[in-house]
Amino acid sequence: MQRARGFGEVLRARGLRRTAQRELVLAALADLGHATPEDIAGRVQRQAPDVNLSTVYRALDALVEVGLVARGHLDRAAASYHLVEHADHLHVLCEGCAAMAEVSSAEASALAARIEELSGFAVDVRHLLLRGRCPACRESPPGS
């Protein structure tokens, strides 16, 4: 697992520690792509049943803080996490059926540049989650 290289240093540089639980969370994310904390906990617990859900939350916070993991919001209820290195594409979630499409984040770089020009804000388009309707659901609008 090459990804683990550097992992310890990144954490230590912020006074955080490398632990088995945090590695398992990272491995689960590599497996799952996008996942909620509960998904991740389920995956982690297949290897280490004693890992607590709150540990997963804390591990995710730590990993987001050091920049290895990004957080998104799929819906009102549950947060969604994914590896930053997996985020070379932006995601489009269908509001009708929850299907997900992926588009190269390069497509958004022009927008990011324009926003920076206009507002001075640096936008990170690698972690962009857009909402829309997939081809199938476009034919059956929300208020039907």
Add this chain to the structure above:
Amino acid sequence: MQRARGFGEVLRARGLRRTAQRELVLAALADLGHATPEDIAGRVQRQAPDVNLSTVYRALDALVEVGLVARGHLDRAAASYHLVEHADHLHVLCEGCAAMAEVSSAEASALAARIEELSGFAVDVRHLLLRGRCPACRESPPGS
């Protein structure tokens, strides 16, 4: 208040009713711009103290359903709502200091067109919420 014109019809067309509470929620959103359900309830309760928070949630659901209000997510904890008619610009939230910039949503139309071309998904860029760092916070990165 011109906005209220048509409000009743829009609701009735879906078998919903025009009520004082729903008008107050709409007025609160017009006042506040972006707001969480709790913000809205607070604003509404200045005029009508008996309006319950759960009524605000239900009113927001109804208004989202008829297309007058849009829902976003500012952070993990609380949902954010705003008037659709107020959504002719996309929002950029600073992850450092929570400052918000607004950019014409026309800037994103090229991206939306490209995504549709690539994936078939219709993306609604009027309600886009981006995350980034404002000019001031860019100088003090998250892990400092």
Add this chain to the structure above:
DNA sequence: GTCCGTGCAAAGGTTTTGCAACCAA
């Protein structure tokens, strides 16, 4: 009169926190 909407209170689901034991450095 009918049926939707409301207030209240209770439940639901997600996330956070306090604390003692544990472990990485």
Add this chain to the structure above:
DNA sequence: TTGGTTGCAAAACCTTTGCACGGAC
């Protein structure tokens, strides 16, 4: 040894739901 990390359980938090009453149409 030191101080961050974990598991457990309880709490906090946001949101939804059941029910009887009230109001829109």
